[in-house]
Structure formats: C-alpha cells, structure tokens
Amino acid sequence: MMLLVPFVLLATLAFGQPANGQTAKPPDIRSAYQCTGIAGNEKYTLPLAIEHKGDNYFLMWGGGQIGLGVRVGNVLSVSFVDRATRIVGVILYTIANGTLDGKWVVGDGKIYPEKCVPANSKEA
DSSP states (O other): OTTHHHHHHHHHHHHTOOTTSOOOOOOOOOEEEEEEEEETTEEEEEEEEEEEETTEEEEEETTSEEEEEEEETTEEEEEEEETTTOOEEEEEEEEETTEEEEEEEOSSSOOEEEEEEETTSTTO
C-alpha cells in the first residue's frame, strides 16, 4: 500500500488530474492571436485565428496558411498547408497562460519556433 500512494500521486501529477478526481476543463483557445517566429533565416509576424467544431480545430494564419488540428490537454497538434507554395507541415503547440508555444516542421530537417499571444494582449 505504501508503494502505491507515491505512484498514484506521481500519475496524478503527470496527467494533470485535480486532487478531487474531477477532470479540469482546459482553457478555450478559440481566439485571434499574433504569432512571431522564424522560417528559414527570416523572422515573421502573422495573425492567427483559431476556431473549432467539436474536437476539430481550424487554424488560419494571415500569411495564407490553413491548418487542421486536434487537442489533447494542453497540446494542440496541427497539420497545415501554405496555399500559395503548397508546402505542408506540422506544428505542435503547448498551451500555457493564454499563449501558444509552437515548434513546426516542413520536412527540411529543421525545427522552427513560433510563439502566439492573444491579439488583444500587451505582448501582441
């Protein structure tokens, strides 16, 4: 029994379950964001709009990219395509304190950073 208690506590912390056993509702991320990041050797700033229908998330960046994603807890995984260049990629966002901290790839062997803050925040 003594060995089980630390394991249950560790599992609870790892999977984010509140102490009372109820599942915490993740924050709503449907919103407008301002994103900054790096593509190749260039820095960029783009607006991002996120909507969802059921468990599907739809993302539209101001640079002509569109994406479809799924959320599990505080992680949003998105496949995207640039409509002009037809380049496809994947971005993985970690959701924390209203911001999206992203890492994205397009198959060139590199991982690129992107950070999105709510468009109405002081950081935007």
